[in-house]
Amino acid sequence: MKAVVVYKSKSGFVKKYAQWIAEELQADIYEASKIDVNMLMLYDTIIYGGGLYAVGINGLKILTKNLDKLKDKKLVAFATGATPSRSEDIEKVKNANFTPEQQKYIRFFYLRGGFDYTRLKLIDKVLMNLLKLKIKSKNKNKLIPDEKGMLAAYDEPIDFTSKKNIEELILYVKAK
Incomplete structure (x- = not known):
């Protein structure tokens, strides 16, 4: 499995998670402005992380706009925010950022971050x-x-990041 972690981080919480995920999966890692869809085509697994602003995931369009080219890959998106992880809030974020069709191909995770x-x-x-x-x-x-x-x-400032928060995402990526 050749994996890449792409992230867009304004205050460092997404970057911290992206680095932990890349380290755990021995994946390549890029800041979103340094990569394009052609580079993503080289990978079997693509993990995108962005901060949560209102209910929007920062920079997510690199996945959603290119889904037709990427849907044969394992696609994962994660978002960070300061609020606790509540299933009704996570569903709201998922439904605001992904159409039902996109949800068939992209697995979403919420990782509690922080605010500074x-x-x-x-x-x-x-x-x-x-x-x-x-x-x-x-x-x-x-x-x-x-x-x-x-x-x-x-x-x-508050920081709720924890390496433990990535465990479910890592298990999902490693599953066949």
Whole structure:
């Protein structure tokens, strides 16, 4: 099996998982801007990782737009975000990013990442500040735990990455 891990990481959490996965599978690894579909054709297994923004997976189109060329390969996508792994949220992300047809060919995994406001670029900081204002405008007694945690993360970065989180993905890739 010749495998490649491709990733797009804005704040380092996706990159950390991509490196762990590539190491575990002895796979090649590339930042998404350094690879194209022709290079992907050289591999039997393609693993793509991107950060989760709202419900969109950053950079995923390299897989979805080229599915007709890649569907005979083992295709895996993973996304990272700061929220806990809940099946209803994962289904929402999967259905927002993959059509039912794409879901037949691409296996999706959610790997809990983190949030570090200091690593964001200006445009992302602006967007996150808008979210912060929206959350802060709510009645403090009506904030859900995720919102309270998000507000706290602006002041103190959070990192939920764990090598243990990749185990299911690794087992899936190694299965025949």
